[in-house]
Amino acid sequence: MTASAAPLDTVRSVATPEGCELRLRVAGPVARARAFLIDALIRLLIFVCAVVVLRYFGALGQGLVILTYFVLGWFYNIAFEALNDGATPGKRLCKLAVLREDGTPAGWDAAFIRNTLRFVDALPVGYAFGLIAMGCNADNKRLGDISAGTVVVYRPDAGQSAVIDDYSEAEPPPFSLTPSERHALIEYRRRCATLTRERAEELAELAFPLTRGLSPPQGRQKLFRIANFLMGREASAARKTD
Structure with a gap:
């Protein structure tokens, strides 16, 4: 008997007090890193503009530059996550949001805790501690998320179909695949209609x-074509047994 394929995506189910079930799709490190870089660029642009303007105000301007640096580094993430539905501008552009583990908005306390511990996640270099922590739990939580009881998920309005459900393009796999690998590819192809394009490319x-040597969009399309080939072959095999 072959081992069952590992799940292709991380979906967190949360039961609400009203008896409803929320399905939260947890974001991976690639999407989160993209949002982080966008926010870093926005903060840098704001700081540069502040320096250019405030340098004409002498000592007062120097003090305001320091204050601007502090606010951008410390308060930027906290304020947006607490007041903007859990999303900084970078997260919103990447269709991500920070929520509590029960699916409710993060709020000031959770936003403060997760961002205060960001400096620990960044140690010793390149967010090493944060990446290690994300790899050690199923919800991709860094240390700040674990302490704050938060999770970064794809926004509910981000659920655009990542694929057109036609099976016209197909290609055989470049090498032999195990049954579990074939199953995983077919499952990926079938589930991509419920994933965002970003998540489909991340997977x-x-x-x-x-997908060696291919960009994420090219890799996604290649996996679709291989899965189409496998599904077509499965369909042919099923017809022969009828």
């Missing part, structure tokens, strides 16, 4: 031997 990067 495609996990199939590195099949």
Whole structure:
């Protein structure tokens, strides 16, 4: 008996007091890093503009530059996550949001805790501690998220279909696949209609031997074509047994 394929995506189910079930799709490190870089660029642009303007105000301007640096580094993430539905501008552009583990808005306390511990996640270099922590739990939580009881998820309004459900393009796999690998590709192809394009491309990067040398969009399309081939072959086999 072959081992069952590992799940292709991280979906967190949360039961609400009203008896409803929320399905939160947890964001991976690639999407979160993209949002972080966008926010870093926005903060840098604001700071540069502040320096250019405030340098004409002498000692007062120097003090305001220091204050601007502090506010951008410390208060930027906290304020946006607490007041803007859990999303900084970078997260909103990447269709991400910070929520509590029960699916409710993060609020000031959770936003403060997760961002205060960001400096620990950044140690010793390149957010090493944060990446290690994300790899050690199923919800991709860095240390700040674990302490604050928060999770970064794809926004509910981000659920655009990542694929057109036609099976016209297909190609055979470049090498022999195990039954579990074939099953995983077919499951990926079928589930991509419920994923965002960003998440579909992020998952495609996990199939590195099949997507070597391809950009994320090219890798996603190649996996679709291989899955189409496998599904077509499965359909043919099923017809022969009827």
